[in-house]
Amino acid sequence: MTPKQQFRYILGLFAVFIIVIPLIIFYSFGYRISDNFKVVKTGGIFVSNVEGGASVLLNGKFKKSAGMIDRNMLVQNVKPGNYTVNVEKEGYRPWVKYIKVQEQLVEVCFPLLVPSELKSEEITKYIPIDKSDLKRKGGKRPKPELNDEYTDVIELFKEAKKPAKSIFPTWNSKEIATLRLGPMRKLKGKIFLSNENNKMYVKWIGKKDQLPFFINTMSKKLIYAPEKTIKAFDFYPKREDAFVVQFDDGSLFGVEIDTRFGYQNSYRIVKYCSRFIVNYEMLFYFVGDKLYSIDFES
Amino acid sequence: MIMLPFYKEDEKLIEKTLKSLLNCDYNSKRLIIVLAAEARAGKEPLEIAARMNKKFGKEFGHFLVTVHPDGIVGEMAGKGSNISYAAEEARKLVLDKKKIPYDDVLVSAFDIDTIVYSQYFACLTWMFLANENPYNTSFQPVPVFNNNIFEAPAISRVVAFSGTFWQMVQQERQKRMATFSSHSVAFSTLYKVGYWQSNMVSEDSRIFWNCYMKFNGNYIVTPMAYPVSMDANLAHSFWQTMKNIYKQQRRWAYGVENFAYIMFNFSKNQNIPKWEKFKIFIINVDGYWSLATNPLMIFLLGWLPIILGGREFNTTMVSFNLPYITRDIMMITMSNLILSSMVAVSLMPSVPETKKRVKKFYHIIQWLLVPLTITIFGAIPALDAQTRLMFGRYMGFWVTPKHRSE
Numbered sequence: 001m002t003p004k005q006q007f008r009y010i011l012g013l014f015a016v017f018i019i020v021i022p023l024i025i026f027y028s029f030g031y032r033i034s035d036n037f038k039v040v041k042t043g044g045i046f047v048s049n050v051e052g053g054a055s056v057l058l059n060g061k062f063k064k065s066a067g068m069i070d071r072n073m074l075v076q077n078v079k080p081g082n083y084t085v086n087v088e089k090e091g092y093r094p095w096v097k098y099i100k101v102q103e104q105l106v107e108v109c110f111p112l113l114v115p116s117e118l119k120s121e122e123i124t125k126y127i128p129i130d131k132s133d134l135k136r137k138g139g140k141r142p143k144p145e146l147n148d149e150y151t152d153v154i155e156l157f158k159e160a161k162k163p164a165k166s167i168f169p170t171w172n173s174k175e176i177a178t179l180r181l182g183p184m185r186k187l188k189g190k191i192f193l194s195n196e197n198n199k200m201y202v203k204w205i206g207k208k209d210q211l212p213f214f215i216n217t218m219s220k221k222l223i224y225a226p227e228k229t230i231k232a233f234d235f236y237p238k239r240e241d242a243f244v245v246q247f248d249d250g251s252l253f254g255v256e257i258d259t260r261f262g263y264q265n266s267y268r269i270v271k272y273c274s275r276f277i278v279n280y281e282m283l284f285y286f287v288g289d290k291l292y293s294i295d296f297e298s
Numbered sequence: 299m300i301m302l303p304f305y306k307e308d309e310k311l312i313e314k315t316l317k318s319l320l321n322c323d324y325n326s327k328r329l330i331i332v333l334a335a336e337a338r339a340g341k342e343p344l345e346i347a348a349r350m351n352k353k354f355g356k357e358f359g360h361f362l363v364t365v366h367p368d369g370i371v372g373e374m375a376g377k378g379s380n381i382s383y384a385a386e387e388a389r390k391l392v393l394d395k396k397k398i399p400y401d402d403v404l405v406s407a408f409d410i411d412t413i414v415y416s417q418y419f420a421c422l423t424w425m426f427l428a429n430e431n432p433y434n435t436s437f438q439p440v441p442v443f444n445n446n447i448f449e450a451p452a453i454s455r456v457v458a459f460s461g462t463f464w465q466m467v468q469q470e471r472q473k474r475m476a477t478f479s480s481h482s483v484a485f486s487t488l489y490k491v492g493y494w495q496s497n498m499v500s501e502d503s504r505i506f507w508n509c510y511m512k513f514n515g516n517y518i519v520t521p522m523a524y525p526v527s528m529d530a531n532l533a534h535s536f537w538q539t540m541k542n543i544y545k546q547q548r549r550w551a552y553g554v555e556n557f558a559y560i561m562f563n564f565s566k567n568q569n570i571p572k573w574e575k576f577k578i579f580i581i582n583v584d585g586y587w588s589l590a591t592n593p594l595m596i597f598l599l600g601w602l603p604i605i606l607g608g609r610e611f612n613t614t615m616v617s618f619n620l621p622y623i624t625r626d627i628m629m630i631t632m633s634n635l636i637l638s639s640m641v642a643v644s645l646m647p648s649v650p651e652t653k654k655r656v657k658k659f660y661h662i663i664q665w666l667l668v669p670l671t672i673t674i675f676g677a678i679p680a681l682d683a684q685t686r687l688m689f690g691r692y693m694g695f696w697v698t699p700k701h702r703s704e
Contacts, residue, residue, distance in 0.1 A: 076619075
């Protein structure tokens with residue numbers, strides 16, 4: 001290649017750079033060309049999602065599906081205004097939010113997708129005896145063997161009654177101590193939930209610049225005031241932006257923390273239980289003396 | 299004249315290099331071999347040199363073994379001081395003795411692991427004869443680090459091929475070139491500038507700048523577009539290989555020491571046009587700066603604004619678009635890796651019988667390591683070298699250990 005040719009290529013690529021870079025910058029700032037060829041400022045909606053195959057709809061119109069790897073969805077080119085956002089997935093209960101999109105800003109949604117039918121499995125106290133095994137032993141009934149899973153869950157229930165304690169002291173141990181954690185005051189990460197006079201409050205105890213969008217204030221915020229009496233609550237399995245609440249009638253509900261734009265999604269998870277506990281992705285609950293589990297990851 | 303400096307390298311490695319010279323399609327009787335040993339390396343290298351002389355001495359036109367004395371005041375122990383001493387010895391003991399004109403001798407300064415392909419000297423001779431200013435140019439082949447490519451770990455292979463690709467790119471940008479590693483130059487030119495500087499780490503590129511200043515800017519590198527094979531970094535253990543790669547990259551990046559030399563000489567030399575000085579200044583600033591910073595910037599700029607931007611920034615469209623735009627740009631640029639892998643595979647020697655398990659597939663997917671290698675074995679050693687220079691913690695010449703599996 002001659003130096004002249006090289007120079008031409010460089011000049012050409014430089015011209016492409018000069019043209020493309022401002023376009024990318026304008027695009028990323030939300031500027032778009034409208035139907036009548038005017039430059040308009042748009043906003044966007046970001047759906048923080050963990051479910052593969054979920055779709056987002058704006059005002060009933062399909063906009064995007066969650067990818068295989070990146071399941072979050074960024075909907076762009078949204079004109080400023082009020083929108084109904086639906087997030088749907090087959091086999092899951094519909095999630096809806098009414099939001100206001102502002103120019104050059106992005107509203108973030110945290111859809112709580114709950115399966116339409118939650119599969120609960122009983123955890124028996126004793127390991128069931130195999131009938132063929134019974135035949136081999138000449139019909140003699142062996143001594144019932146304790147189910148390890150059952151005893152482990154019972155231990156979890158016992159542990160839950162005690163105030164939460166960290167094995168190692170943390171930088172904010174003192175701050176956590178002032179929260180007086182207990183059955184009606186729970187902490188997950190830096191999100192503190194409390195039940196005071198049958199009203200649920202949330203407080204962010206982290207840094208201001210890390211404040212989650214679904215809390216949106218550094219002050220203590222009222223997020224739930226049901227008519228029924230709250231008997232117990234805990235964070236939703238594997239989530240920080242939702243909680244599970246048990247009412248005095250024994251029903252369990254999953255409720256999102258996000259109350260922005262005056263709408264809060266909540267779903268009944270269990271019709272009746274006497275007590276429950278959340279452990280990572282598992283929810284365990286008693287109906288009478290029978291123990292059941294729901295795996296929120298399956 | 300072929301300069302083969304060595305330190306404590308294995309006898310087999312030296313033998314293989316000499317055999318490759320013999321196997322060239324060029325009259326070996328017209329080659330002067332200068333096997334340049336180091337006194338500081340002890341007795342064994344001298345014994346090896348003697349054995350090589352005995353074995354190959356009569357096959358070449360001349361075979362000279364030189365021993366660079368240790369502890370010469372003002373010198374830095376390394377390749378530069380060794381080959382400078384060896385070149386002067388060769389001048390006295392071969393050229394002057396045999397009355398060979400300096401203008402008729404082309405010197406190829408190789409590393410001890412440099413394996414030439416059969417047409418190298420034919421190509422070099424043709425290029426020299428066809429050149430309009432053959433005494434005002436250095437001849438630069440493309441170093442392909444593939445001698446031991448099947449033994450070297452993936453990271454070493456990627457770093458090695460990246461170096462090769464860079465040199466291939468440079469071959470197309472003649473005005474930006476300086477000599478690197480193995481190169482060839484007329485003896486008379488070398489003699490005029492006093493050979494390679496003996497107190498430098500990066501003598502290979504410095505010799506170009508020495509010539510450039512000596513000839514008032516009327517000096518250029520001629521790209522040969524012809525390869526020479528060298529060793530990729532390989533040590534006895536994986537971690538030692540990693541350390542060696544880092545040290546080698548740091549040594550290469552220490553070429554930034556040339557910048558002060560260039561600028562100082564520009565200030566003294568009024569015969570070089572100002573526009574030429576300005577271009578070289580820009581090329582060097584851009585080169586050294588981008589080597590040390592670009593990989594880190596590419597790595598950090600995508601998400602740093604989001605971390606540091608604060609809550610207000612994090613609600614903006616640009617904040618949400620940034621990761622996607624960065625990802626897309628990276629995807630476009632990374633697509634070049636497909637091309638890289640194809641070129642790399644084409645440059646590989648045929649798979650040896652003992653390495654049948656090594657599939658070319660691995661030599662393709664290894665390119666996914668590039669983001670890691672350009673940062674850890676590109677930017678960081680460059681920053682290390684430049685920071686050392688800035689604080690006056692001058693580096694010595696670190697000899698890259700040559701190791702090949704049996």
